[in-house]
Amino acid sequence: MELNGTYRSIQDDLSQAKESLRSIIKVDFPWLSEQLDYVIGSGGKGIRPALTLLSGKFYQYNLEYLLPMAVSVELMHTATLIHDDAIDKSMARRGRATIFKLWGEEPAILLGDYLFAKAGEFVSDTQNPRVIKLFSQTLATISSGELNQFFSAYNLQQTREQYFKKIFGK
Secondary structure, three states: OOHHHHHHHHHHHHHHHHHHHHHOOOOOOHHHHHHHHHHHOOOOOOHHHHHHHHHHHHOOOOHHHHHHHHHHHHHHHHHHHHHHHHHHOOOEEOOEEOHHHHHOHHHHHHHHHHHHHHHHHHHHOOOOHHHHHHHHHHHHHHHHHHHHHHHOOOOOOOOHHHHHHHHHOO
């Protein structure tokens, strides 16, 4: 299956989502702008924003609601990758140096936090309390999943159920 054909019905909206993502690169702090450009400006396939927009086709397609969600999903995912790389001290992801490698652990964690905050800002644009609450619950699940992994990394006594619960949180 060719993705371009799948994206055809949302192509213009996906372009808007990518433009919204690029808009957060413009900040007053050159070092932050440089990091944001590195992680967001590099582009990507846009699968997560596309899936978010495509899911709207199953319901009432409302771009005012879907566009901030598409951007938020991508920002949240990027933030989790940055945090994960810092926690794991990863030097590369898909052949590119990580934020951790280029700028260090503290800037990587802070950049991830910044992206989570920006994702929350976009989610709040939906003005939907249920969506905002779900976003907060998702962040809590991700954080507790990472903490669980950290504290049980060398636990050879964990059950299969505990293991699956741990990876679900990631």
